[in-house]
Amino acid sequence: MRTVIFDLDGTLADTSGDLVAAANACFGDLGLGDLLDPAADAATAFRGGRAMLRLGFSRAGQGGEAEVDRAFPRLLDHYAAHIDVHTKVYPGAVEALEGLRRAGYLLAVCTNKPEGLAETLLSRLDLRGYFGAVIGADTLPTRKPDAAPYRAAVAGAGGELARSYLLGDTETDRETARAAGVPSALVTFGPSGRGVEALLPEGLLDHYDDLAGLTRRLIG
Known part of the structure; x- marks a missing residue:
């Protein structure tokens, strides 16, 4: 067939708006504020959660793969709770x-x-x-x-x-x-x-x- x-x-x-919102909520939990822009960073959002975390942490001047790994489950939790808002x-x-x-x-x-x-x-x-x-x-x-x-x-x-x-x-x-x-x-x-x-x-x-x-x- x-x-x-x-x-x-x-x-x-x-889905970029909700993905970016989840990443920013994760950064907010860490006291970093909103590090991603829903429009400008939409392409990064479509590359996945880890890509968004890497970009955000790089803008904050911190974070390696270990920090991305620690933050990723938190991002998924935020995303699951607000998956279809935007x-x-x-x-x-x-x-x-x-x-x-x-x-x-x-x-x-x-x-x-x-x-x-x-x-x-x-x-x-x-x-x-x-x-x-x-x-x-x-x-x-x-x-x-x-x-x-x-x-x-x-x-x-x-x-x-x-x-x-x-x-x-x-x-x-x-x-x-x-x-x-x-x-x-x-x-x-x-x-x-x-x-x-x-x-x-x-x-x-x-x-x-x-x-x-x-x-x-x-x-x-």
């Missing part, structure tokens, strides 16, 4: 998912967000029912860009690897698809805009209105 695998943060939904599904995404499902495509999520948080967020956004599987950063021993989580997402949805592709927004997604030997498409409505074109994905998505046509081109 033909299968489309979606990244979550920066692909299905703009997060918005990208325009047209729901309609596009419904259209793919009606056309017979299988759908799954492969994200570097912890699986439990991904499940919670997808449910809160009323998206969980579209996906046959959700594979997170801690579902397997490895995470993207390793190919194993992608393969697990395809298998969990009941699909075929050779008739699948990955829709994402970062170099990590591009490299995941390359490792799995499948096409990738990257959205251009994230912080990097059309800069993702330099990663040479097999497709670019400017708006979810174009997803059906892109999908037909990549996997039939």
